[in-house]
Amino acid sequence: MKKALSITITIICIGLLWYFFIKPQDYQIRVVAKTFPGTINQSLKAWNTSFNNASIKQLEDIKHLKQTIVSGDSTHTYTWNISPINDSTSQLKVDVTDKDNSFKNRLSIPFTDTDFEKGSRKLVTDFMSYLNKHRKEFKVTILEEEELPSTYCACIKHKTIQTKKATAMKDSYPFLNSVLVGNGLQLNGVPFIEIIDWNINKDSLIFNFCYPIIKPDSLPVIKDINYKEFKGTKSLKAIYNGNYITSDRAWYALLDYADKNNIKVSPKPVEFFYSNPNMGGDALYWKTEVFMPIAE
Known part of the structure; x- marks a missing residue:
């Protein structure tokens, strides 16, 4: 009896010690x-x-x-x-x-x-x-794997945080669009961003904001603009509908999908933008194709 009481008191004391401290x-x-x-x-x-x-x-x-x-x-x-x-x-x-x-x-x-x-x-x-x-305010639809298209393009490089991605794009869009056309370059598709580095823990980004162009025989030298051959790869694809400020929701959805399906991916998403935010309207009707490259 005394042993049982002693054990009970010990258990109670340990429980109280754990609970309070x-x-x-x-x-x-x-x-x-x-x-x-x-x-x-x-x-x-x-x-x-x-x-x-x-x-x-x-x-x-x-x-x-x-x-x-x-x-x-x-x-x-x-x-x-x-x-x-x-x-x-x-x-x-x-x-x-x-x-x-x-x-x-x-x-x-x-x-x-x-x-x-x-x-x-x-x-x-x-x-x-x-x-x-x-x-x-947004919708993400995961699609099948798809080959990310290759294209030649003119780009502006940005270093920012995720919440400022759309602002950086907005600031560059008029300049990039008008300067390219003004220098006789022919646009060849919708604008897109290519993530070069995504620090998920710090929400920081380095990315190229690009316009596909038809490569001419000679390229004009334009300050802050670099030209490159964007090489497409096999990728997971999603459609994002919503404000471009929060299109990274599709990035996380693709990472979750890849993790659940044991698919190794490179966390460097690419986004193609099919709507012009300056035209206004319901953001749920804006369309972005989002690709997450599959690791080789």
């Missing part, structure tokens, strides 16, 4: 999101900018992020863990900690619905509303 979070929230991890990752980063005193950083990969929000005298940490369920659904597990009131929260949570819990649930609910609105 070792457990990594004060509170955990689980929700299901109807989209894939890349969209959640980028949406979290965009949504974080709506806070005055908040920061967010990606941890070991796109499925794990740490957000810190300062409100008054409290500093709340939200660790977002994303687990794909299937091609179009993910589970979000959010671990929440109040750095300055952790012990108090852990003591109160089993007995009452605290303000800390209510505030945490509201924040996650607010993000889910933001995410659900965003996922209605």
Whole structure:
């Protein structure tokens, strides 16, 4: 009897020690999101900018992020863990900690619905509303493997971050288009971008914004423009409908598809743009062909 009581007390003490001092979070929230991890990752980063005193950083990969929000005298940490369920659904597990009131929260949570819990649930609910609105603003359709077409082209090189990709394109488009035509070069297709380097952890890009041209006997020398033979390769293909600012959602969808189907790819997507954003209209009708080269 005494031995059983001793074991029980030991187990209780170990449990309390773990609960109050070792457990990594004060509170955990689980929700299901109807989209894939890349969209959640980028949406979290965009949504974080709506806070005055908040920061967010990606941890070991796109499925794990740490957000810190300062409100008054409290500093709340939200660790977002994303687990794909299937091609179009993910589970979000959010671990929440109040750095300055952790012990108090852990003591109160089993007995009452605290303000800390209510505030945490509201924040996650607010993000889910933001995410659900965003996922209605675009569509990604994965197609079969296809040979990426080769072409000769004139390009402008850019170094930027993912969220500024469309801005860089917009700034270059009038110059690239008018200068090429003004120098007697004949356009030979729709504009496209070729990703040279994509740092997924830092959301940074180096890319060429290009126009296919018919190669003449002699090429005019134009500042900031370089000419090249773009060589197509076998690639995974997707159709993206939506604003070009968020066309990288198709990149993540293709990476997920490749991972699930054991296809080795090179994370250097290529996008061909068939709509002119300057003409306005519903972005869901804008069309982009997105290719993810298959690794040799």
